[in-house]
Amino acid sequence: AAPLRCRRDAEIVCWHLRLAPVAALLAWRLRRPFRVFLHGVEAWNALSPRVRGALARADFFGANSVHTLGRFRAAHPRFAAVPGRVFPLGLSSELDDSVAGQLPPELGGRPFLLSVTRLAETYKGEETLLRAFARVRARHPQLALVLVGSGPGLPRLRKTAEALDLGGSVLFAGGVSDADLSALYRACLAFALLSEGEGFGLVFVEAMARGKPCLATDADAAREVVRNGEDGLIVPPRNAEAAATALLRLVGDPPQAARLGAGARRAVEERFLPSHFRARMAAFMGIGGAAQGER
Template sequence: MTYSDAIGTEALSIALVSEHASPLAVLGGVDAGGQNVHVARLAGALADRGHRVTVYTRRDARELPDRVRLRSGVEVRHVPAGPPEEIPKDELLPHMLGFGRHLVRDWQSDPPDLVHSHFWMSGMAALYATRELRLPLVHTFHALGTVKRRHQRHADTSPPARIACEKEVGAGCDRILATCRDEVAELAAMGIPPERVGVVPCGVDTDQFTPHGPAAARGAHAHRLIQLGRLVPRKGAAVSITALTKLPGVELLVVGGPPPGRLDEDHEVRRLRDLAHGLGVADRVHFTGGVPSEEVAPLIRSADVVLCPGDYEPFGIVPLEAMACGRPVVATAVGGQLDTVADPATGRLVPPRDPEALARAVAGLLADPRLREACGEAGRRRVLSRFGWARIAAGTEAAYLGVLAARPALARVTGTTRVV
């Protein structure tokens, strides 16, 4: 009897491990972005397919409850690993053994059928626990240390052990789910055979992100550009600001970063403001700070074009959100954006760190309202056909069942009894 024969269409108990990216976080902070969205939406979509999902994330504040019901079928558990306070994710590695030990204790009496870890440090914690308990492990990296080191060089603040740890996770898990084709090639360069890797992209909520609905208020300028996401240098906000010098009458809304009341304290905001002042475009650049998730779609709908000018982008949720809202995208031709943005159908792909190329692409779209409308409609169709969460969850579930079917022994949990 195979594992798949044993479980049939029965619901699974699934543990998602996301050590720094809580599905409860406000988006736009330094360490809060696409992974938070991915984990939250994947958990919900798997629950919609009848599975029971528990998300494990690190407790980063004392007042957080042990358990939070995110929605029907999904619970978030806060794991005590390190001090209960915010810690930059690049400083969390020493606490991952404690995280893994907590998982072992939690799972000894009620183990999940399968564990799916997200990001390399979650992978280390989950690998420790799944080895101890002989549980199947699927892993999604979301970003790779080799890519970060290549692009950021001496500015890379990742722990020196990151790449070695990623190789260990890649070799030790049952299956890797990459989010784009570019990642498969990067993993192969690390020595991880492509046959151990499947591709399941990130998704977008096509009910929340839709062309129809309220739009945020606009200023007096003729056109609005929006850039959304974590406010870190690699996201390319400086490129967008520089491009404004070639785009008269256009305003740029930068969404993300610290809470609005703390923008003045943020080093990156100060750097970008100084740049805008020096270029003479400060009156056309506006920073919102981090915003609740329900405000993102109205902001996107208020834009003529959405910018995604990152130096590199492991996947990139924002292009999907923009296309789902029927807005054209100008993005750099890197990483996952090569898979999501179809040039010229849904927008334009430009070289990274090239404000003139960015400005030319934007100017062409702004000059032609019909072209913008056509790109927006094509983007919406593309998202509906490829990137809805129901489709992503189905692909993820198929990968889970493949892992369970391939296990050499039946290890289905029935109550508290494990059959082998």
């Protein structure tokens, strides 16, 4: 086999912890520095022995949020002394809303709130959202809630919606096309995700890019994306009453919702455009200047 070769200034970059053993082996074979990007729950959950061993060779950790980097270091203190830096995510490409997507016909023109997530982990907060929505619907019976996403938690959430007597006001849309998702973002009154385990929360950025106010919790990295009172509202996790109060503010006060939505769009233009994302990722990879040494 031909020997492995690379540029003298090359570094090995690992974008997911599952690939760390392969990246570490490659870095060892090539005698090159090795840096790892941390994304979310996989960074602070238990690590396999192979991944732990691979990370012991890492020279630098990048992370998508202060929350992710902090939880990683707290969960795995042996790596706390390794240099690291936060590189927030952003839109990876310009929004293309030129293709007209379709709203679910079941909406029938009703105003609606939107949530987009994988329906699997309980930390995503969808049960809390359903309980909060039940309180909001008592004041706004014409309002609907659209949940986009699939996963093994769907039967459990359907049962919760039935127990709350939400009937046809909750639409479990499953997976949708990019065009249809764009249409949902554009048409919704507000976006809500009450998770307590987001490593970043790119769905917030996607909603904010369409000028939509967002509701998030103060338990994870969402508070680094959504600024309370500026482009959305922040509430404690697992608190349906607080979430309902916040949603009522967004639904019942259109001028405030419009102000927050305008702030959300400005936030994307100032912090989360594709150009911002590319520059941060180039910095992480050491293109045009090393990121090493920052903590």
